[in-house]
Amino acid sequence: MMNAEEIYNLLKEKFGEAVIGLEKENPTEPIITASPLQIHKISEFLRDNDQLKFDSLMCLSGVDDANGEKIKEEDGSEIIKGGTLSVYYHLHSVSLKHKITLKVSAPREEPKVESVENVWKCADWHEREAFDLVGIVFLNHPDLRRILMPYDWDEFSEEISRHPLRKDYKNPEFYQGMKIPY
Amino acid sequence: MGLLDKEFSEGNIVITNVDDLLNWARLSSIWQLGFGLACCAIEMMATSMSHYDFDRFGVIPRNTPRQADAIIISGTVTLKMAIRIKRLYEQMPDPKYIISMGSCANCGGPYWEHGYHVLKGIDRVIPVDVYVPGCPPRPEALLEGLLKLQDKIRNESLRKKSA
Amino acid sequence: MSLKTETMVLNMGPQHPSTHGVLRLELEIEGELVLSVKPHLGYLHRCFEKHSEAMQYNQVVPYTDRLDYLASIGNNLGYAIAAEKLLGIQVPERVEYIRVIMAELQRIASHMVALGSNGADIGALTPFLYLFRDREHILSIIEETCGARMLYNYIWIGGLSHDIHPDFVRKTKEFVNYFKPTIVELDNLLSYNKIFIERTANIGVLPVDTAINFGASGPTLRGSGIKFDLRRDDPYSIYDRFDFDIPVGKGLQGTVGDCWDRYYVRVREMEQSLRIIEQAIDHIPEGDVKAAIPKRIKPPKGTAYARVENPRGDLGYFIISDGNTNPFRVKVRAPSFVNLEILGELCKGHLVADIIAILGSIDIVLGEVDR
Ligand code: SF4
Numbered sequence: 001m002m003n004a005e006e007i008y009n010l011l012k013e014k015f016g017e018a019v020i021g022l023e024k025e026n027p028t029e030p031i032i033t034a035s036p037l038q039i040h041k042i043s044e045f046l047r048d049n050d051q052l053k054f055d056s057l058m059c060l061s062g063v064d065d066a067n068g069e070k071i072k073e074e075d076g077s078e079i080i081k082g083g084t085l086s087v088y089y090h091l092h093s094v095s096l097k098h099k100i101t102l103k104v105s106a107p108r109e110e111p112k113v114e115s116v117e118n119v120w121k122c123a124d125w126h127e128r129e130a131f132d133l134v135g136i137v138f139l140n141h142p143d144l145r146r147i148l149m150p151y152d153w154d155e156f157s158e159e160i161s162r163h164p165l166r167k168d169y170k171n172p173e174f175y176q177g178m179k180i181p182y
Numbered sequence: 183m184g185l186l187d188k189e190f191s192e193g194n195i196v197i198t199n200v201d202d203l204l205n206w207a208r209l210s211s212i213w214q215l216g217f218g219l220a221c222c223a224i225e226m227m228a229t230s231m232s233h234y235d236f237d238r239f240g241v242i243p244r245n246t247p248r249q250a251d252a253i254i255i256s257g258t259v260t261l262k263m264a265i266r267i268k269r270l271y272e273q274m275p276d277p278k279y280i281i282s283m284g285s286c287a288n289c290g291g292p293y294w295e296h297g298y299h300v301l302k303g304i305d306r307v308i309p310v311d312v313y314v315p316g317c318p319p320r321p322e323a324l325l326e327g328l329l330k331l332q333d334k335i336r337n338e339s340l341r342k343k344s345a
Numbered sequence: 346m347s348l349k350t351e352t353m354v355l356n357m358g359p360q361h362p363s364t365h366g367v368l369r370l371e372l373e374i375e376g377e378l379v380l381s382v383k384p385h386l387g388y389l390h391r392c393f394e395k396h397s398e399a400m401q402y403n404q405v406v407p408y409t410d411r412l413d414y415l416a417s418i419g420n421n422l423g424y425a426i427a428a429e430k431l432l433g434i435q436v437p438e439r440v441e442y443i444r445v446i447m448a449e450l451q452r453i454a455s456h457m458v459a460l461g462s463n464g465a466d467i468g469a470l471t472p473f474l475y476l477f478r479d480r481e482h483i484l485s486i487i488e489e490t491c492g493a494r495m496l497y498n499y500i501w502i503g504g505l506s507h508d509i510h511p512d513f514v515r516k517t518k519e520f521v522n523y524f525k526p527t528i529v530e531l532d533n534l535l536s537y538n539k540i541f542i543e544r545t546a547n548i549g550v551l552p553v554d555t556a557i558n559f560g561a562s563g564p565t566l567r568g569s570g571i572k573f574d575l576r577r578d579d580p581y582s583i584y585d586r587f588d589f590d591i592p593v594g595k596g597l598q599g600t601v602g603d604c605w606d607r608y609y610v611r612v613r614e615m616e617q618s619l620r621i622i623e624q625a626i627d628h629i630p631e632g633d634v635k636a637a638i639p640k641r642i643k644p645p646k647g648t649a650y651a652r653v654e655n656p657r658g659d660l661g662y663f664i665i666s667d668g669n670t671n672p673f674r675v676k677v678r679a680p681s682f683v684n685l686e687i688l689g690e691l692c693k694g695h696l697v698a699d700i701i702a703i704l705g706s707i708d709i710v711l712g713e714v715d716r
Contacts, residue, residue, distance in 0.1 A: 028430050028649040056560055058652065059661050061676035088663065090650050090678075094557070094573065101650070122560030122683050133394070148387035148715055149299060150262050164298045165394055165674075171298050175261050182294050182302045216362055220389055220712055221414035223366070224458070224495060231477035245362045263367055263388045266359055292408065296399050299390045318495055 001098045002051065004030035010051065015042060029101050036087070036104040040114040040140070046091060046100075047119055054091040054100065057120035061088045062130025066167040068108055079160065080168045085111045085136050106136065115141040135163035150175070201339050208251070208277070209335040212328070215250035215274065216243035217267075219257025222284035222318045226256040229321040239328055247273040252331070254324075255310075258286035258293060259301040271308045279335070281327050282310045285317045292317065352380055357700070359388045365462065365704065366711030370688075374697060382692040382700065384685060389715040397675035402428055402642040403502055405675065410496040412677060413713040415458050418444075418451040418487075419655040421500035424675075426581055427651035427662040428502045431644040439632040440504050441583045446517065446625050447487065447499065448653075449618040453524070454483040455656035456611045463608055463705035464535050467544045467698075472535045479527055486516050502642060504635035517626055521619050528616060536612055545608060546599030549691040549703035553602070559690070560683045563658025564614065565707055568594040568607035575654035582653075587624050589617045604706035611708075643670055657681050657708060677716055681709040 002010075008022045011032065018038035023031040034042055046054045068083025084105040092099050106113050115138035116123045127138045128147040138144055146153065154162060157172040171180055218226060230236040230243060244250045247270045259267060271278070282304050285291030290302035304310060311334060314327035358369040367388035373380045393412060397405045409424045410417040422444055429436065457480045461473035484494050489510040491499040499506050535541055551561070556569045566573055574591045576584040592613035594606030646668045652661035658680030667673040684707050691703050 026647045028647060031648070055557060058560075058659070059650065059663055059676065059678035061663050061674070063665060063674050063676075088648070088676075090661070090663065092579075094578075097578075101648070120560065121558045122686060125682065125686050146387075148390040150387070164392065165398075169298070176265060178261060178264060178301060178306060180261070180298065180302075182290060217360065219367055220391075221411055221496060224414060228477060228481075232474045233478060233481045243362075258389060258391050260388060260390055262390070263359060266388075270360060292411070293391050293396070296395045297392045298395060299387075299392055320494060 001096055003098070004032065004100060007052065007098075007100055008032050010049075011042065011045070014045060018042065023103075029099075031088075031101045031103045033103045033105070036106040036113040037139075038114070039089075039102070039104050040116055040119065042102075043089075043116045043119040046102075053093045053096050056092045056094055057116070057123055057126075058090040058092050058099075059088070060090075060116075060123055060126035060130065062086070062134035062136045062165070063088060064108075064134055064166045065105065077170060078168055080108070080166075083108050085134055087113055087130060087136060089116070111136045112139055113137070114139050117141055133163055133165040135166060204340065205336050205338055209332040211240040211242075212252045212279070212331070213240075213242050213244050213250050215247050215253040215270070216245060217253055217255055217270075219255065219259065219263065220284075220286065222256035222286070225318040225321060226254060226283065226324065229324050234321040234325065236325075236328075239325070239332075241328065247271070248275065250274055251277070252279040252281060254281045254283050255287040255304050256283040258284075258291065259304050259307075260299050261301055262299070264301045264304075264307050267304070268307050277338075279311045279331055280304075280308060281312045281314060281324075281331060283314045283324060283327070284319055285315060288313050288315060350375065355697075362466075365709055366714075368685075368709070368711055368714070370700070372697065372700070377696045377698075379692050379695055379697060379700060382689045384688055386685075386715055389711045391712070391716065393677065393716040394675055397672055399671065401670050402644070402672060405672065406501060407496070407498045410498055411712060412679065412716060413455075413655060413657065413660070413681070413710045414495060415710055416451050416455040416656045417495065417497050418447045418499060419455075419653060419660060421497070422448055422582070423651060423653040423655070423660045423662050425500045425502050426653060427649050427664050428642070428644070430651050431647060431649040431664055431666055432502070432638065432642065434503055434636050434638060436503060436636045437632050437634070438630045440634055440636070442625050442629045443505060443509055443634070444500055445582055445584065445587075446622055446629075449621050449625075450483050450487065450517070450520075452618050452656045453615050454480050456615050457483075459656070459705075459708040460531070460535070460608065460611055463702075463708070464541065466701045466705045467541070469535055469538065469541060472531060475527075475534070476531070479524060482520050482523065486513065486520060489513065489516070501635075503638040504633075508634045509629075514626055514629070517622060521622055521626075524615075524619065528612065531612065536609060542598050542605060544699075545604035545702050545706065548599075548604045548695060548699050549706065550600045551602040551607075551687065551691060555687070555690060556602070559687045561658070561687055562680050562683065563655065564607055564610045565658065565684045565687070567591065568610050568706075569602035570594050570596075570606075575652060575659055579652070581651070584621075587621045589620050592617065604702050607706040607708075641670055643668070652678070655680055657710065657713070658684060677713075679713040679716060681707075681711075681713045682716075685709050685714055 011019045018035045020033040063086045068080045086105045089102040132146040156175045161172045287304045293300040355372045359367040369385040371383040409420040457476040461476035465473040644666045650663045661678030663676040665674040
């Protein structure tokens with residue numbers, strides 16, 4: 001059983017630059033931030049190392065950080081330029097009973113994160129969901145399609161209404177002839 | 183009730199008119215297309231189970247639209263599903279009736295405001311005969327809805343189409 | 346000369362009586378043999394996560410009800426625990442006891458539907474009727490306390506919406522005594538039924554390593570013989586005070602991890618829930634049912650992840666707070682969503698009719714899969 005600081009030091013030693021920092025001010029769980037394009041080998045290490053043995057991915061969540069520049073449109077709505085989109089990984093080791101949270105952030109305009117689908121199989125659908133709802137592109141994912149929204153959603157929506165969980169999302173008026181707003 | 187009151191005292195002849203006979207037959211065996219969509223579906227199941235016993239009104243769940251007279255839309259209709267509902271509805275033979283069960287099917291329910299993928303009311307896609315409000319409606323409410331539908335069928339006529 | 350055959354693509358759902366909701370499966374079949382199964386989700390995607398961003402913390406609770414609508418209390422509990430973690434508050438002792446009792450009652454009610462529909466899907470309709478009859482007892486007990494039959498909105502952040510009904514303790518005890526013999530009846534009627542065993546034993550075997558790698562949880566995981574239950578392994582609320590067993594699949598009728606094992610784990614789990622209720626019901630302390638928290642909840646900046654053992658498995662809530670009255674992001678790790686992923690693996694090489702048995706034994710709720 002290791003605490004977050006020890007895990008962080010171990011990772012930092014092994015991966016250097018790819019592990020960015022440890023956010024300790026969070027009241028309930030310390031978060032290790034890492035580089036989105038190195039996350040695959042970090043995950044493999046986390047799973048296979050004898051001291052760590054993170055064999056289960058509890059949760060993978062895509063988040064729109066909304067920390068970019070907010071530009072007002074004429075109709076009162078906002079669009080966000082710049083900033084980041086993040087992915088949180090909650091890991092748990094069933095045998096060693098410790099937990100850790102990882103976070104990677106990718107720029108909003110080009111949100112590319114390495115897929116961990118072949119490290120933990122259950123990441124497959126979680127990543128598809130993050131792609132669908134937040135618009136994060138997972139590199140090397142075998143089957144990156146929409147999962148919850150209709151497959152043909154793009155045909156009926158504009159750029160701004162592709163990914164509903166982005167903070168500047170705008171609902172399209174119609175989908176296949178059905179009115180969407182109330 | 184217009185049907186049985188003109189019974190002759192000893193024979194087994196009943197005199198009635200065609201409308202009454204047809205309506206009586208129709209309203210006492212409404213076969214529904216089992217269409218569970220969400221939470222309301224569990225209440226619909228509870229209604230057809232032992233405690234509330236939907237069968238006593240002649241409501242039997244069918245699994246294919248081609249054998250069904252009515253369809254109970256029980257639950258949240260999403261945009262993806264609405265297309266399928268429309269298709270299934272079109273496969274049902276006339277006359278067909280629709281009960282919209284639960285606030286979601288009526289108007290979007292709790293999802294009316296931010297539901298980017300929720301259809302705000304099934305009546306935007308297919309016509310509805312009876313709305314049953316509630317989230318979820320109690321089984322008693324669904325039974326009441328069915329009785330309302332029976333009332334509606336009772337007043338139908340072959341000649342003029344009722345609204 | 347070899348005969349050329351072509352495989353056929355068959356669509357099952359979204360409107361199908363035994364897909365337990367609006368799930369669409371794309372089957373590739375060769376005769377009766379299933380070569381691959383591709384689930385298509387999203388027919389009940391109700392935008393929970395968007396709603397929770399637009400609501401205040403306590404307004405999210407009714408939406409959590411509607412995720413896994415067969416086990417609303419469990420969903421409320423998970424969300425409340427995550428939010429309480431974020432706020433750093435302790436709830437009164439009385440609340441903890443009532444929460445545990447309610448959650449276990451709900452677990453029994455949820456398993457009743459799961460077992461009943463698993464049986465009904467493969468032809469045993471009678472147990473379904475019996476179980477729904479018994480489920481009404483639980484519903485009416487809970488209804489007396491919080492006024493709703495299904496979606497309770499009962500467990501609030503920092504407490505409960507209402508105190509329990511004065512009759513609650515008596516009625517719950519009555520139910521426990523009533524239900525114990527009913528489990529035996531269920532065993533005789535369905536569990537050891539020859540036809541049921543034929544349909545489920547050795548079907549859809551889930552090996553241990555696949556189960557872990559796919560992140561399976563709940564009875565699906567325990568059916569494969571792994572003793573992992575969050576109530577024991579990562580205790581929350583006051584589960585560490587109670588004495589209960591964790592039933593696991595042993596392969597009594599076939600192979601470890603087959604459909605029958607998953608079914609049987611649920612039956613035995615109902616017994617254990619009764620045990621927990623019996624231990625808790627006499628010790629509910631007096632006191633308040635609300636912790637002292639302000640009406641407008643405004644947690645500090647930060648994130649919290651909490652998970653609870655729902656009837657279907659490991660339910661996790663991840664809440665990000667930016668210091669406002671609305672959550673910045675709520676992500677649900679729904680057990681059915683993860684468990685359903687395994688379906689493709691399990692169905693390979695089985696017959697079309699077995700898919701129904703396998704799907705029933707995984708026990709998904711679409712409200713939770715699609716959210
Ligand atoms: S009306 Fe309420 S109970 Fe019915 S489907 Fe909608 S949310 Fe669920």
